[in-house]
Amino acid sequence: MIGIAYRLINSVITLVEQSEIALCRMSAPLRFDGRVVLVTGAGGGLGREYALAFAERGASVVVNDLGGSTKGEGRSTSAADKVVDEIRAKGGKAVANYDSVEDGERLIQTALDAFGRIDILVNNAGILRDRSFPRTSDLDWDLIHRIHLRASFMVTRAAWNHMKNQKFGRIIMTSSAAGIYGNFGQANYSAAKLGVLGLANVLAIEGRKYNIHCNTIAPTAGSRLTKEVLPPDLVESFKAEYVAPVVLWLCHESCKENGSVFEVGAGWIGKLRWERTQGRIVRKKNEPMTPEAVQEKWEEICDFENAVKPQNIQDSVGILVDVLAKIDKEQDVSANKTSAFAYKHSDINPDQAIGKVLPKMNFTYSSIQSILYALGVGMSTKEPDHLKFLYERHEEFSCFPTFGVIPSQASMMNGGLSDIPGLQIDMSRLLHGEQYLELYRPLPTSGTLTSQTTVVDILDKGSGAVILLDVHTYDGENLLCYNQYSLFIVGAGGFGGKRTSEKAKGTVKPPNRAPDAVVTDVTSQDQAALYRLSGDWNPLHIDPNFAAMAGFDKPILHGLCSFGYAARHVLKQYADNDILKFKAIKVRFMKPVIPGQSLQTEMWQEGSRIHFQMKVKETNQIVLGDSYVDLCDVPVTSPSKKQQKALQSDLIFAEIGRRIKDVGKELVKKVNAVFQWEITKDGITASQWTIDLKNGSGSLYKGLAQNKADVTFSLSDEDFMEVVHGKLNPQKAFFAGKLKVKGNIMLSQKLETILKDYAKL
Numbered sequence: 001m002i003g004i005a006y007r008l009i010n011s012v013i014t015l016v017e018q019s020e021i022a023l024c025r026m027s028a029p030l031r032f033d034g035r036v037v038l039v040t041g042a043g044g045g046l047g048r049e050y051a052l053a054f055a056e057r058g059a060s061v062v063v064n065d066l067g068g069s070t071k072g073e074g075r076s077t078s079a080a081d082k083v084v085d086e087i088r089a090k091g092g093k094a095v096a097n098y099d100s101v102e103d104g105e106r107l108i109q110t111a112l113d114a115f116g117r118i119d120i121l122v123n124n125a126g127i128l129r130d131r132s133f134p135r136t137s138d139l140d141w142d143l144i145h146r147i148h149l150r151a152s153f154m155v156t157r158a159a160w161n162h163m164k165n166q167k168f169g170r171i172i173m174t175s176s177a178a179g180i181y182g183n184f185g186q187a188n189y190s191a192a193k194l195g196v197l198g199l200a201n202v203l204a205i206e207g208r209k210y211n212i213h214c215n216t217i218a219p220t221a222g223s224r225l226t227k228e229v230l231p232p233d234l235v236e237s238f239k240a241e242y243v244a245p246v247v248l249w250l251c252h253e254s255c256k257e258n259g260s261v262f263e264v265g266a267g268w269i270g271k272l273r274w275e276r277t278q279g280r281i282v283r284k285k286n287e288p289m290t291p292e293a294v295q296e297k298w299e300e301i302c303d304f305e306n307a308v309k310p311q312n313i314q315d316s317v318g319i320l321v322d323v324l325a326k327i328d329k330e331q332d333v334s335a336n337k338t339s340a341f342a343y344k345h346s347d348i349n350p351d352q353a354i355g356k357v358l359p360k361m362n363f364t365y366s367s368i369q370s371i372l373y374a375l376g377v378g379m380s381t382k383e384p385d386h387l388k389f390l391y392e393r394h395e396e397f398s399c400f401p402t403f404g405v406i407p408s409q410a411s412m413m414n415g416g417l418s419d420i421p422g423l424q425i426d427m428s429r430l431l432h433g434e435q436y437l438e439l440y441r442p443l444p445t446s447g448t449l450t451s452q453t454t455v456v457d458i459l460d461k462g463s464g465a466v467i468l469l470d471v472h473t474y475d476g477e478n479l480l481c482y483n484q485y486s487l488f489i490v491g492a493g494g495f496g497g498k499r500t501s502e503k504a505k506g507t508v509k510p511p512n513r514a515p516d517a518v519v520t521d522v523t524s525q526d527q528a529a530l531y532r533l534s535g536d537w538n539p540l541h542i543d544p545n546f547a548a549m550a551g552f553d554k555p556i557l558h559g560l561c562s563f564g565y566a567a568r569h570v571l572k573q574y575a576d577n578d579i580l581k582f583k584a585i586k587v588r589f590m591k592p593v594i595p596g597q598s599l600q601t602e603m604w605q606e607g608s609r610i611h612f613q614m615k616v617k618e619t620n621q622i623v624l625g626d627s628y629v630d631l632c633d634v635p636v637t638s639p640s641k642k643q644q645k646a647l648q649s650d651l652i653f654a655e656i657g658r659r660i661k662d663v664g665k666e667l668v669k670k671v672n673a674v675f676q677w678e679i680t681k682d683g684i685t686a687s688q689w690t691i692d693l694k695n696g697s698g699s700l701y702k703g704l705a706q707n708k709a710d711v712t713f714s715l716s717d718e719d720f721m722e723v724v725h726g727k728l729n730p731q732k733a734f735f736a737g738k739l740k741v742k743g744n745i746m747l748s749q750k751l752e753t754i755l756k757d758y759a760k761l
């Protein structure tokens with residue numbers, strides 16, 4: 001007896017404890033204060049319930065209802081008015097709209113007129129005109145399509161740009177189990193309701209980048225629509241208030257759900273998704289495909305064992321591309337049940353793949369490709385020393401060293417990487433993680449090069465797999481360059497492999513001091529469009545829709561384009577653009593760059609190794625990190641040595657600063673421009689100054705211009721002093737290549753106004 005009492009007390013305690021835990025886990029109430037919601041068909045049934053629930057939680061609600069019959073006949077204002085009165089009686093905010101949902105613009109206008117915005121749209125209004133299929137009239141078909149499908153389009157389109165501009169929108173589409181599964185007598189309704197789901201699928205994709213989410217529900221609730229079809233006790237039990245909470249959650253700003261479909265009713269919510277059998281290939285290479293072959297494999301085609309769950313259109317098309325390759329290789333086309341063709345995102349087996357060598361691939365190019373590449377990585381005729389990479393008749397016409405990635409990439413991509421056994425990778429999940437390039441001799445400006453790719457290692461990083469590929473590129477017999485690609489395959493990890501590899505060319509952190517030199521360059525809006533002509537055709541870099549699908553606002557720049565920029569900056573800063581000094585480069589790709597952004601390379605010299613990182617100047621985000629270039633035979637300037645050498649120009653700038661304090665206002669009036677200076681010492685940038693004679697009463701500061709500089713002058717400390725002392729005419733210095741000018745060159749005429757008084761210093 002005591003034992004029973006003890007157990008009873010214990011279970012009560014457990015229950016109390018559990019409910020306390022449950023209480024602790026309860027989240028803050030979901031509020032909609034400041035949000036404006038439009039619920040269509042809110043004069044009764046489910047819509048009324050949504051409207052009341054949103055208003056109760058602080059939203060301003062537009063209650064739309066035409067007030068007609070269930071068949072779509074007649075109209076009245078009373079349905080909407082009643083719900084508005086109910087909301088207002090409880091202290092909520094609501095206005096009525098009596099238009100048909102087909103007049104989408106007018107519904108949205110009511111929201112804008114009454115509350116100034118539209119945040120949430122619940123497409124709910126609906127009617128029924130059930131008939132067995134052969135008795136369905138044109139009117140039965142058209143009216144149902146107009147009210148359910150076309151009106152959902154009309155109202156949503158009217159709301160779309162407002163949501164897009166404010167970067168927030170939540171849309172609910174109302175489908176039906178009849179549409180998903182079919183129901184006798186509802187051909188018109190089922191077709192329209194599944195059409196609504198198709199519409200929602202696309203809106204979810206197109207809206208994602210604007211924080212517009214679109215989800216679909218297939219509700220079941222007792223209402224005037226269902227009271228004809230459901231038994232009376234179920235009409236009573238399936239309350240509309242059991243559907244409203246999921247609609248509110250899906251419309252809350254904190255809900256990340258997008259593009260999903262839910263069945264909901266009686267207090268239960270389930271999520272739906274597609275499932276596909278593994279399928280079978282029923283065609284053989286060079287043989288016609290026959291219905292008999294389909295018949296023979298029918299059972300296997302329809303067998304849901306080990307079914308896959310495709311999630312997007314890439315999953316749908318991707319398998320077909322794989323099928324083509326498999327048929328071509330006559331793989332897996334036998335009727336052998338045990339070798340059923342299976343499609344997974346990525347299927348990695350290191351034991352099978354490591355050491356595999358792809359067939360040798362030839363890459364033929366002319367001087368046009370060399371020049372296109374140079375343009376692609378930002379070379380410009382504005383820079384006199386870029387001409388040797390841009391002009392095929394230049395006496396030193398050269399191929400820029402990082403062009404070495406181009407033939408290797410072509411070989412890797414075309415050499416059948418995804419056909420390697422144990423290396424079935426879904427290319428849409430591939431990220432370029434790191435890149436190493438080493439040059440053994442200068443690249444010819446044209447020719448035919450041969451490359452060979454080897455899978456050297458595969459690492460398991462948990463969240464993904466890293467594939468290390470070595471590519472050796474030859475000019476005839478001569479080894480020209482070596483690339484190592486480090487490719488990250490998202491979601492392909494967890495196969496129990498090792499995490500590191502002694503074969504990996506590692507990245508190295510830069511020294512812990514301020515950079516020794518900084519070079520900034522602006523990419524053009526068309527930089528990716530230009531770079532892709534060197535052979536990287538991934539639509540991510542040109543097609544806005546494709547970029548949006550990948551989650552980017554705009555097409556992004558190729559990582560290997562920023563890589564080329566960085567190499568250019570280092571080679572110019574430390575090797576006077578001498579390609580013979582280039583030995584190797586290693587980068588880690590950290591973040592994407594949007595064409596048009598400014599790239600800022602921060603460099604540190606440690607002997608012949610130049611450590612660098614590249615930032616996007618506008619966002620200050622590191623895009624290439626822990627990177628380095630190894631040079632051959634460069635004069636070594638240790639930072640400590642550099643610091644010892646005081647710059648004469650510093651004194652002049654200090655004096656200019658003092659003068660600006662005195663007569664800055666006057667100078668701003670006369671000059672009205674921002675000047676940036678890059679002063680070099682022994683061939684490297686030693687200091688940077690900005691003279692702002694455009695804003696306020698003028699200012700001078702060390703470092704690059706905080707806002708855009710109108711003109712940038714680069715010259716050595718010595719030449720700067722010569723100019724200041726009037727011994728070197730700026731124009732002459734420019735033509736002699738001693739003074740480099742970027743930006744508005746005409747402003748150099750105003751230099752005298754700034755510098756003339758300092759000759760005496």
Ligand code: NAI
Nearest residue numbers: 041044045046066067100101124125126176220221223225
């Ligand atoms: P209901 O008939 O109670 O509510 C629909 C409302 O839409 C009515 O107040 C009606 O006046 C309004 N409406 C009809 N045509 C309109 C138009 N042209 N313009 C403006 N308002 C219009 O029906 P219920 O059950 O609340 O249905 C709501 C939605 O849920 C409908 O889209 C329906 O197809 C869908 N649904 C409902 C199910 C259920 O079990 N109740 C099952 C599956 C889907």
